[in-house]
Amino acid sequence: MTGNVDVLLGSIDAIENGLGQFGYIANRQISTAVYLSHHLQKPILVEGPAGVGKTELAKSVAAYVGMPLIRMQCYEGLDESKALYEWKYGKQLLYTQILKDKLGQLFGLTETIEAALEKLHGFSDVFFSHHFLEPRPLLRALQQEKGAVLLIDEIDKSDQEFEAFLLEILSDYQVTIPEIGVVEAITPPIVFLTSNSMRDLGDALKRRCLHLHIGFPDAKLEARIIDTRVPGIDEKLRKQLVSFVQQLRALELKKLPSVSETIDWARVLVLLHANMLQSDMVRDTLNVLLKFESDIEAAGKQLDSMTHKARQEAGFAD
Amino acid sequence: MPTDMQVHGIAPVQTGPTISEPLRRFLTAARSAGVRISSAESIDAMRAVEVVGFSDRTVLRDSLSLLVAKSVEEKQIFEDCFELYFQRNDFTKPNEPGWRTPQADDEDDEDGGNQGGGPGGTGGAQGMGGGQGMGGGKAAADRLAQMLLADDRAGLAQAMEQAAEQIGLNKISFFTQTNLYTRRIMERMGIRPVEREIEALRRANNDASNSRADALETGRERLRDRVRDFVERNLLLFAKGENEKFREELLKSSKLTNMERRDMDRMRVIVRAIAKKLAEKYGRNRKKKNRGQLDTRKTIRRNMAWESIPFITVWKQKKIDKPKVMVLCDVSGSVAAMAQFLLLFLYTLNEALSNIRSFAFAGNLIEVSEILERKPIEEAISEIMMTVGFGSSNYGNALLDFEEGYFSAVDSKTTVIILGDARGNYNDPRTDIVQRLSERAKRLIWLNPEYRSSWGTGDSDMFRYGPYCHILTVCNTIRHLENIVTDMLKGSR
Numbered sequence A: 001m002t003g004n005v006d007v008l009l010g011s012i013d014a015i016e017n018g019l020g021q022f023g024y025i026a027n028r029q030i031s032t033a034v035y036l037s038h039h040l041q042k043p044i045l046v047e048g049p050a051g052v053g054k055t056e057l058a059k060s061v062a063a064y065v066g067m068p069l070i071r072m073q074c075y076e077g078l079d080e081s082k083a084l085y086e087w088k089y090g091k092q093l094l095y096t097q098i099l100k101d102k103l104g105q106l107f108g109l110t111e112t113i114e115a116a117l118e119k120l121h122g123f124s125d126v127f128f129s130h131h132f133l134e135p136r137p138l139l140r141a142l143q144q145e146k147g148a149v150l151l152i153d154e155i156d157k158s159d160q161e162f163e164a165f166l167l168e169i170l171s172d173y174q175v176t177i178p179e180i181g182v183v184e185a186i187t188p189p190i191v192f193l194t195s196n197s198m199r200d201l202g203d204a205l206k207r208r209c210l211h212l213h214i215g216f217p218d219a220k221l222e223a224r225i226i227d228t229r230v231p232g233i234d235e236k237l238r239k240q241l242v243s244f245v246q247q248l249r250a251l252e253l254k255k256l257p258s259v260s261e262t263i264d265w266a267r268v269l270v271l272l273h274a275n276m277l278q279s280d281m282v283r284d285t286l287n288v289l290l291k292f293e294s295d296i297e298a299a300g301k302q303l304d305s306m307t308h309k310a311r312q313e314a315g316f317a318d
Numbered sequence B: 001m002p003t004d005m006q007v008h009g010i011a012p013v014q015t016g017p018t019i020s021e022p023l024r025r026f027l028t029a030a031r032s033a034g035v036r037i038s039s040a041e042s043i044d045a046m047r048a049v050e051v052v053g054f055s056d057r058t059v060l061r062d063s064l065s066l067l068v069a070k071s072v073e074e075k076q077i078f079e080d081c082f083e084l085y086f087q088r089n090d091f092t093k094p095n096e097p098g099w100r101t102p103q104a105d106d107e108d109d110e111d112g113g114n115q116g117g118g119p120g121g122t123g124g125a126q127g128m129g130g131g132q133g134m135g136g137g138k139a140a141a142d143r144l145a146q147m148l149l150a151d152d153r154a155g156l157a158q159a160m161e162q163a164a165e166q167i168g169l170n171k172i173s174f175f176t177q178t179n180l181y182t183r184r185i186m187e188r189m190g191i192r193p194v195e196r197e198i199e200a201l202r203r204a205n206n207d208a209s210n211s212r213a214d215a216l217e218t219g220r221e222r223l224r225d226r227v228r229d230f231v232e233r234n235l236l237l238f239a240k241g242e243n244e245k246f247r248e249e250l251l252k253s254s255k256l257t258n259m260e261r262r263d264m265d266r267m268r269v270i271v272r273a274i275a276k277k278l279a280e281k282y283g284r285n286r287k288k289k290n291r292g293q294l295d296t297r298k299t300i301r302r303n304m305a306w307e308s309i310p311f312i313t314v315w316k317q318k319k320i321d322k323p324k325v326m327v328l329c330d331v332s333g334s335v336a337a338m339a340q341f342l343l344l345f346l347y348t349l350n351e352a353l354s355n356i357r358s359f360a361f362a363g364n365l366i367e368v369s370e371i372l373e374r375k376p377i378e379e380a381i382s383e384i385m386m387t388v389g390f391g392s393s394n395y396g397n398a399l400l401d402f403e404e405g406y407f408s409a410v411d412s413k414t415t416v417i418i419l420g421d422a423r424g425n426y427n428d429p430r431t432d433i434v435q436r437l438s439e440r441a442k443r444l445i446w447l448n449p450e451y452r453s454s455w456g457t458g459d460s461d462m463f464r465y466g467p468y469c470h471i472l473t474v475c476n477t478i479r480h481l482e483n484i485v486t487d488m489l490k491g492s493r
Helices: A002-008 A012-021 A028-040 A054-065 A089-098 A100-108 A113-128 A137-143 A160-172 A203-207 A219-229 A235-250 A259-271 A279-289 A293-301 A303-313 B004-009 B021-032 B039-052 B057-068 B072-091 B102-111 B122-133 B138-150 B153-167 B175-188 B191-204 B207-252 B261-282 B296-302 B335-348 B369-374 B377-388 B395-409 B431-440 B462-468 B478-490
Strands: A044-047 A069-073 A085-087 A133-135 A149-153 A174-177 A181-184 A190-195 A210-213 B286-294 B315-320 B324-330 B355-361 B365-367 B414-419 B443-448 B471-474
Touching: A002 A012, A002 A054, A012 A028, A012 A054, A028 A044, A028 A190, A028 A210, A028 B039, A028 B057, A044 A054, A054 A069, A054 A149, A054 A190, A069 A137, A089 A100, A089 A113, A100 A113, A133 A137, A137 A149, A137 A174, A137 A181, A160 A174, A160 A203, A210 B057, A210 B072, A219 A235, A219 A259, A235 A259, A235 A279, A235 A303, A259 A279, A279 A293, A279 A303, A293 A303, B021 B039, B021 B072, B021 B207, B039 B057, B057 B072, B072 B207, B138 B153, B138 B191, B138 B207, B153 B175, B153 B207, B175 B191, B175 B207, B191 B207, B207 B261, B207 B478, B261 B335, B261 B478, B324 B335, B324 B395, B335 B355, B335 B377, B335 B414, B335 B478, B355 B369, B355 B377, B355 B395, B365 B377, B365 B395, B369 B377, B395 B431, B431 B443, B431 B462, B443 B462, B443 B478, B462 B471, B471 B478
Parallel strands: A044 A190, A044 A210, A069 A149, A149 A190, B324 B355, B324 B414, B414 B443, B443 B471
Antiparallel strands: A085 A133, A174 A181, B286 B315, B355 B365
């Protein structure tokens, strides 16, 4: 299996093509990052605006190498009992109830409290063993025999303490559970961390990761992405649509439309059986691209000229 | 794509050589340009280079950028630096002397015949050093002359790189050193014997010797231009970042009241950066755990699933409030510069504060929050100055205005910051208002841009106000400002 992964992640070109087959159009930088991450055994920290395909990258890599994707969504207040492991308290409780009689028998033979305690020490670890351990995403990722893709999503939403807690797993692929000891990864997982830059991450975390920044794609790449994601789209329409979105990104808006929005919009236009950008239609569907009223208003003023330009760039003069 | 280098890459650590010289030099350049690179990261960079090899420039750039530059800004700096550093290769395309792959070494052997053949290139360079260091080796001089005549760009560039390394060009730190370093490099390359030869040829004064001398002189001039160009690029690479860092440090601790106009913009950038950092740190809701105090209600709730047997304990927490700030700025005369930076600082910090209201005064006091929120800070400040500034200050009057208009807005959660030199032009200081303010507010911070030694002299009422202030301190540099605001955000009194 690992041999297979080595082949799959054997060269940058192979990765670029492979991800393409799974519907993820990666640029050179992205595939270089995946390649290096495999060869240096380092996690990838992906930063960039929302909707440029950070999470999608992890999913596609998982699909490409045929490993399960284990996803952990970060939020404020996330702690190790939700991220790493938890004891199955209910099960522990139930077992002690069931075993009560058994314990009575065992202790019945001892005469002093000291002797009973001595005996109890012999069993003390029973209730804090792997049987009563409930693995959460991080531990689960380490326990996968054939490896896994671990996605730690929106790490910037978690607390700083949690970030520090992640350091051990990120650099050594192991975690320490006080009652059991150090748990090492059977096969080191491929780790992705994503961040929307809500806050600056600590240097210690950044140092342990490859830092990949995914920005908005250029027109060529975006056209390819639309092509794979919205297969039925007319080529002329695609050209106009990409040109329009690229123009939109040059405006000063609160939230610029991302790739995911472009894809949505392309789907909408296909549904509407459009084969040309028309100002009216653009105006009606602009809310797919822009998520703020003020943005829609700002873009609305230049809508006609932008549509016109998009048509020209795609090779249609009115 | 990498071929033979990649084989090493599979087991990088044990077979890897120590960090190669060209890479190390490049990282030094990147560091001085302002990219923070730890030693662990440079080791990673070395491992990455072993994996991807040197042959594909773009892949190399992307790889190093992934490992070394850890923010968008840093990536930009890094890429510029990368381009700048490898620009010199335009001069010497075929050889790529900065990154010597084994193949490149072979080529060097053919045309230059002076390479030691070590993969890092350093061994070769040092070997050369002995011969050329004398500056008089006959063979070396001949070779230089030959290269000059043939305009052998590759060979010259290589000799130049080696000479530069030997004289320590990366220690260059000032623009004025350009000529010095240019001459030194040329001497290292053995220009002196060539110059002697030119002289000898001129003395011989026949057609053949004159034309050779002309050719040599042209070659020398061309070489000088290139070396100078090279030195200037290195200055940019190795010294620009350092100089800027030094300057920034200097600015942070220089007095704001006599800041030069040309430094203002840079200062604003620095202030913004500091404030942004603080805002990130303190901008979120913070809670302090009170370990040892059990939150019974929450503990029972949390353990409901197992009949409230408290497996998991929940401790009481205290929320740390974001400070609510009211700031009173004296905008008369000398204090104005400081006021500008204080306001800039606080407004950049906005998200770490729960509420901010600002007031400006000279003779009278007005609220300026609205102007500051509406306009970019630079414009807002000049508008405020137009309205109230440059009059002579009257603290008593201003304080009275504040008490009458806004006293009710001060509550036990408010931090009041007064910025001023407390020079009230011998008017009634109205310390009674400050006393009431101090009792009412959570804390009262007085920032005085004057040095402590001049407090209380002349018309300064600082010592009259002093007893009512929770914090009273000198504040006339960015560093002071940073310390004070950090303390305030931490929530300490």
